[in-house]
């Protein structure tokens with residue numbers, strides 16, 4: 001039936017079917033119900049694309065601590081580390097670096113991201129010039145998503161700073177707000193000054209950010225942002241760092257990765273205490289189910305559809321694109337980088353009970369359990385094995 005439709009209409013129907021399939025894949029109706037309003041705003045109304053400003057309402061509690069008690073030494077040490085490691089984007093990065101995003105000798109993202117034999121599977125042949133242009137567009141798309149994510153992280157970290165109950169956590173939260181502001185600054189500056197092209201926020205990323213920023217439950221916000229989205233970001237930063245030859249971007253990502261390592265550390269410290277000592281079994285199970293669904297969403301849903309729509313819509317179907325991109329070497333490396341860190345963190349905070357493990361196992365994610373969690377890794381550890 002779709003074959004007989006005009007290409008534009010067919011594209012919209014394929015997109016709707018694709019989005020419905022995301023919803024149907026969700027195993028847990030409670031998680032689905034909690035994410036549904038954000039899914040409507042992101043996937044159906046496309047607020048991230050159709051509006052220039054989106055107003056989100058959050059009803060999280062503000063905890064004003066009048067005891068000023070400091071009794072969380074590990075959190076205090078983390079705060080001190082954060083203060084010592086602040087950096088200045090203006091002074092610490094060389095913005096005079098001449099960046100030519102179409103120079104194949106110094107690629108922003110190498111051909112390995114989307115290798116030649118992969119491109120040859122497409123029913124269109126790209127010229128050498130188009131190939132370079134595609135790589136350039138993919139780089140702009142990725143870095144744009146980083147920038148949108150950093151804007152979300154800025155607001156989420158500010159909200160969490162208000163909500164957490166530990167005084168040291170509030171102090172650390174203040175440093176994270178500054179870090180996220182700097183990350184937003186550097187990605188925006190790189191895109192504007194060096195790449196000269198920006199993409200809209202990906203609909204699925206918008207759904208997750210909208211869900212986190214509007215959920216009043218601080219620990220869901222915390223779990224989603226500090227563990228899940230930061231884990232996703234670390235995996236993506238690492239993949240792009242290792243596939244880039246451009247020195248300014250590599251250096252910028254190294255600085256950002258060091259900051260993010262502290263943010264995940266903060267997340268696991270706070271949540272381990274909260275999940276293991278303060279929640280009932282039923283409440284902990286709810287968080288465990290939510291984390292699993294979000295992990296699957298993150299694994300399956302970042303398909304660069306904006307690139308598909310710009311380059312390949314009408315040439316191949318959305319489903320063919322999804323298959324192609326989800327099996328690409330870059331995507332596989334990205335997933336490996338993401339889950340390698342994420343799974344040990346979920347285990348450390350108590351969200352990997354025997355009840356949920358078989359579900360992760362279906363996606364081959366349990367192999368990562370052996371890895372170190374964020375409380376065992378310093379900023380230096382996180383950048384030591386970058387190539």
Ligand SMILES: [Fe+2]
Pocket residue numbers: 150153179180183260
């Ligand atoms: Fe960040």
Ligand SMILES: [Fe+2]
Pocket residue numbers: 153180230259260263
């Ligand atoms: Fe962060």
